[in-house]
Amino acid sequence: xxxxxxxxxxxxxxxxxxxxxxxxxxxxxxxxxxxxxxxxxxxxxxxxxxxxxxxxxxxxxxxxxxxxxxxxxxxxxxxxxxxxxxxxxxxxxxxxxxxxxxxxxxxxxxxxxxxxxxxxxxxxxxxxxxxxxxxxxxxxxxxxxxxxxxxxxxxxxxxxxxxxxxxxxxxxxxxxxxxxxxxxxxxxxxxxxxxxxxxxxxxxxxxxxxxxxxxxxxxxxxxxxxxxxxxxxxxxxxxxxxxxxxxxxxxx
Ligand code: ADP
Ligand code: MG
Numbered sequence: 001x002x003x004x005x006x007x008x009x010x011x012x013x014x015x016x017x018x019x020x021x022x023x024x025x026x027x028x029x030x031x032x033x034x035x036x037x038x039x040x041x042x043x044x045x046x047x048x049x050x051x052x053x054x055x056x057x058x059x060x061x062x063x064x065x066x067x068x069x070x071x072x073x074x075x076x077x078x079x080x081x082x083x084x085x086x087x088x089x090x091x092x093x094x095x096x097x098x099x100x101x102x103x104x105x106x107x108x109x110x111x112x113x114x115x116x117x118x119x120x121x122x123x124x125x126x127x128x129x130x131x132x133x134x135x136x137x138x139x140x141x142x143x144x145x146x147x148x149x150x151x152x153x154x155x156x157x158x159x160x161x162x163x164x165x166x167x168x169x170x171x172x173x174x175x176x177x178x179x180x181x182x183x184x185x186x187x188x189x190x191x192x193x194x195x196x197x198x199x200x201x202x203x204x205x206x207x208x209x210x211x212x213x214x215x216x217x218x219x220x221x222x223x224x225x226x227x228x229x230x231x232x233x234x235x236x237x238x239x240x241x242x243x244x245x246x247x248x249x250x251x252x
Contacts (some may be wrong), residue, residue, distance in 0.1 A: 004026045004199070005025045005064075009021070009022045009048065011055050011056065012058050014054070019223070020223050023060075028165060028194065031198040031212075032199075032216075033200045034199065035154050035243075042203075043086075045219075046084060049062060050074055051077050069082065075107070082164060083158070083162055084168050084170075085168070087226065089142040095137075097137065097142055097154055098138035101161045105161065129159060131156060133188070147180075149179035153182045155187075156183060160187070165197065166196065166197045168198075171202045171207060173199060179231065184207065185211050188200070196224045212230055215227060215230040218244050
């Protein structure tokens with residue numbers, strides 16, 4: 001029951017079936033990586049899990065600790081313990097990071113309950129120290145004019161503060177500079193725990209030099225075609241996605 005269980009999920013986008021009977025189970029306490037070529041449906045998976053309205057579920061189910069989340073609105077999914085970090089995060093001009101995270105935490109409390117400001121800032125600063133983030137950073141508007149590394153810092157700080165049960169991180173396919181890469185790696189490695197399952201979506205093997213996953217899954221044409229231990233990422237780097245495609249065709 002302590003899993004994020006994606007069962008035979010099929011998802012249609014703009015009239016095309018992109019995910020086809022996609023199945024994957026992420027146990028709490030583990031870090032799983034999904035790798036795959038561009039256009040294979042990795043971001044579609046993340047968006048469908050988040051409950052994005054453009055992504056129509058045509059089959060299957062998603063169970064969070066045994067309970068289906070498919071009928072929940074995006075904000076309800078978030079409050080039930082699912083955290084999403086997207087490839088292209090939105091800018092929120094005029095809203096500081098500190099106030100943004102505070103509002104998200106406040107929304108998780110019961111009606112009439114008030115998040116205590118002193119306690120909130122104490123915890124925020126503790127997490128920032130843990131993640132080596134400069135305190136001045138929280139006064140900046142969310143993602144406004146941020147560098148790649150700063151966007152990742154903002155994302156990882158949200159992750160640390162919200163303490164989700166499952167985190168899905170959709171990493172950029174290109175332009176992830178070394179600073180951004182290290183922020184994500186340091187963040188995930190620091191926050192890894194028995195209480196959280198992580199799904200790391202990535203195009204490049206390079207990120208997995210810094211974050212060692214418990215399991216690697218290769219996605220091709222809307223489904224997982226191969227799963228294995230961390231060494232699978234190296235195999236993939238050596239042989240390329242052609243190798244996976246041939247494998248997928250052979251077993252289809
Ligand atoms: P990946 O993240 O693996 O590169 P995506 O999930 O972004 O792949 O895309 C998979 C396929 O779904 C692509 O063919 C893409 O064009 C299509 N797709 C994804 N999102 C949309 C959308 N909002 N509208 C139309 N097509 C989409
Ligand atoms: Mg993508």
